[in-house]
Amino acid sequence: EINGRLSILTTTFEKNLLNDTNDLAVLFDDVTELDGLTEGELSAAARAAADRGIMGGWLISLTLYTGHPYLGSLHNRRSRERIMAASRARGTRDNGNDNRPVLREIVQLRAERAELLGYRSHADYVTSDETARSPEAVRDLLFRLAAPAARNARTEQASLQAMADAQAEPFTIEAHDWAYFTEKVRSAEYDIDTAALRPWFEAERVLQDGVFRAATQLYGITFTERPDLPGYHPDVRVFEVFNADGSALGLYLLDLYTRDSKRGGAWMNSIVSQSQLRGTAPVVVNNLNVVKPEPGTPTLLTLDEVTTFFHEFGHAL
Known part of the structure; x- marks a missing residue:
């Protein structure tokens, strides 16, 4: 019974996520807001808008769970912010696609199933037949990785912030700026233009x-x-x-x-x-x-x- 309900909830989660992803596609009515995209990408955005009956607009579909490939090339900071905000809002908007109650029930049922099977937690249950064998082993590995990963991220952030400080109107780097300024730093320091590779x-x-x-x-x-x-x-x-x-x-x-x-x-x-x-x-x-x-x-x-x-x-x- 628990497994059956979890199967239904998992399907519901995926359906809600897909519906909200489509609903949150970002519409632009001024093509200059999309400066930095290629002609092909702009044509695809115009076609996506037309497919939904919107003429004279450009619709950016959300193709990733967090972020978007276009965040690395869009020059307009507000456009990057809109796309990132839409990506992060999926399943959390108090509408018919809100996945928060779905997740709560999934967590509760997973814990109940683990207890019935004699495990302390769902984490103990799912790792019992994996290489790690226990949540503690997974946590230990992640903790060993966390400190150097955080140091690398802070170093990268400082490099990106220096680039942002050199702009005509300096600002503090935020999540929606990261990919764009990573490309700018890569181009400045290594003379690499990833767009030219396409x-x-x-x-x-x-x-x-x-x-x-x-x-x-x-x-x-x-x-x-x-x-x-x-x-x-x-x-x-x-x-x-x-x-x-x-x-x-x-x-x-x-x-x-x-x-x-x-x-x-x-x-x-x-x-x-x-x-x-x-x-x-x-x-x-x-x-x-x-x-x-x-x-x-x-x-x-x-x-x-x-x-x-x-x-x-x-x-x-």
Whole structure:
């Protein structure tokens, strides 16, 4: 009964989060407020607004759980603040999508389940069969990491603040400024412009010459696209995966682009689990939230998106 209720609550949480994410998409009616975005990103924002019946506006969808990829390039500080505030407000607005009561019930039921099973807490329950074996071991590891991580963050903050102090109107660095001034410091100190790298990271080349090629070189597996096999959405591509000896291994699905019906972030999930006992081949999906360009325009990834792509593909492997 508890597990059944937790399953319902987890689904409710995800549904509320998705609904509030869509509801909190940030609308701009002046394109100058989006100075710093590429033409492709502006076109995608205008198309997103038009898809909701808003003409002459630019709609920025919230593609990550916290923050947004555009925070690193938007010159307008108020625009960055609006996007960050919307990202952080999800599920906490006293509306039909408020997840706070959902979370409270989840916590209560998890504690009740742990007690019934003889554990001190939910943390003890979930770590009992993991490598750490106990919450104390996890806490000890985090405490060892916390101090040096905090020192590094303070050092970085000082560098960013120095850059902000040099502006025509100095201000104190806040969360919505961090990514933007990180890019400015990187450019000033290392002469690196991550935006200039994007033409080298065309999505199809990253997929074929990067992700798939690495898997072939390391493990001998190959990938053949199967346009005859429909995905669960028109944007989803299906690939059949083969072992080095040519035998079929399974299916790999790539769901690259963001859309209103898709939760934020990037992840891997398994549609069919591999089982030698049952004779089932794996069907796995990689999900990202890349902004879809205009038809006929190549999809150019950021360096962070390329890194995320490889990371999630590692889970798929």
